[in-house]
Amino acid sequence: MKLPFELALALRYLRPKRTFVSVITLISIIGVTLGVAVLIIVMSVMSGFDLMLRERLLNFNSHIKVFTQDRVMTEYRELRETVLENESVTGVAPFVIGPVLVETQPDEGLPQIYTPYIRGVDIDLESTVSSLVSTNSLVVGELDLDGGLLVGSEIRSQLKLNVGDYLAVHSARSFHRIREAQEEGSELVLLPDDYEVRGIVDAGYFEYNANFMLTSLENAQDLYDLGDAVHGLGVRLKDASLAEPTRQQLLKTLPAGLVVRTWEDENSHLLEALRVERNVMFYLLFFVMIVAAFGAGIPTPPSPLFLGRFAPVLRRFSAVLLCCLASWRQDGENGRKMAENGRNLGEKRARNSGG
Numbered sequence: 001m002k003l004p005f006e007l008a009l010a011l012r013y014l015r016p017k018r019t020f021v022s023v024i025t026l027i028s029i030i031g032v033t034l035g036v037a038v039l040i041i042v043m044s045v046m047s048g049f050d051l052m053l054r055e056r057l058l059n060f061n062s063h064i065k066v067f068t069q070d071r072v073m074t075e076y077r078e079l080r081e082t083v084l085e086n087e088s089v090t091g092v093a094p095f096v097i098g099p100v101l102v103e104t105q106p107d108e109g110l111p112q113i114y115t116p117y118i119r120g121v122d123i124d125l126e127s128t129v130s131s132l133v134s135t136n137s138l139v140v141g142e143l144d145l146d147g148g149l150l151v152g153s154e155i156r157s158q159l160k161l162n163v164g165d166y167l168a169v170h171s172a173r174s175f176h177r178i179r180e181a182q183e184e185g186s187e188l189v190l191l192p193d194d195y196e197v198r199g200i201v202d203a204g205y206f207e208y209n210a211n212f213m214l215t216s217l218e219n220a221q222d223l224y225d226l227g228d229a230v231h232g233l234g235v236r237l238k239d240a241s242l243a244e245p246t247r248q249q250l251l252k253t254l255p256a257g258l259v260v261r262t263w264e265d266e267n268s269h270l271l272e273a274l275r276v277e278r279n280v281m282f283y284l285l286f287f288v289m290i291v292a293a294f295g296a297g298i299p300t301p302p303s304p305l306f307l308g309r310f311a312p313v314l315r316r317f318s319a320v321l322l323c324c325l326a327s328w329r330q331d332g333e334n335g336r337k338m339a340e341n342g343r344n345l346g347e348k349r350a351r352n353s354g355g
Helices: 005-014 023-059 076-084 153-159 172-184 206-211 217-223 240-253 268-297 304-309 311-354
Strands: 064-068 089-099 101-104 117-121 138-141 148-152 166-170 193-201 212-216 232-237 258-262
Touching: 023 268, 064 240, 076 089, 076 232, 089 217, 117 217, 148 153, 148 206, 153 193, 153 206, 172 217, 193 217, 206 212, 212 217, 232 240, 240 258
Parallel strands: 117 212, 148 193
Antiparallel strands: 064 232, 064 258, 089 117, 089 232, 101 166, 138 193, 148 212, 166 193
16 A cells, blocks of 8 residues: 555654654654644634633724714714614714712721723613623622712722712812812812712723723713713624724715724724734744754654655656746736736727727
């Protein structure tokens, strides 16, 4: 039975003549096996971590955000209908987001100060673009944002909060009113807005749990004196990979002056760090495989007798390879000539039609 060339070559160098298997053969096989296994395992772990992080980012973030340059969008209802006309869009929800200063109100001890971001959402529409108001992320409490707050699990730990506690929220409106009162010389004392902690959420991502609180869209509009305006629109797509093409389409259909950003733009630093780390690991493990391959090839160099026996096979293989390269080059030249002929024909027709 005639063996294939690859199998015959492997058996010739791995199987010794005097014994069934040698120590050098085992070392070579184990070295190559470990090198390939380490490469596969590490790259799989890195790819899995990348996918898990992307999934968590996309679960609690919209794929695209639309807002104005001054961050005050008054006609957001009409813009929402326009965005929904895109075939790649599955949901659109308004939002208000900005930094606030919160102060605990404990029964005993000193109050604590914290500066998270507060995000106002429409609880009915938000479920179409993210999982922020999903019961899966709720640890304790209820999804009631009317006059209340949902705080992240890390904020709860740092401020020692429980459901039913109250937070004094100092917003941009509070500071504006204090400055206006000082300019007018008024001695009026302005108290911050009090909000009840209605629930604790766990987004599965430390940055969200430690820096974000949720409230209703109306409460956030009051905190920032927006009236009926919002800061922007969150957009959910059928596929997150369509974010950039959909962004280009929306820029053409939406009025001028709007800013459209994708989730990749907002998390570019994190995605770039993951990409660099994965590439570095790949290069390092690739060199490990090269070392393992040298370990398999160095112990038993090919003999002249063996090379002479397989010389016709090597010559035929080289001949086939050269024929393939020549054929590919000829196909490329033919394709280039056809492209030039097509371009000339098109220009001729354009001149004729113009005349």
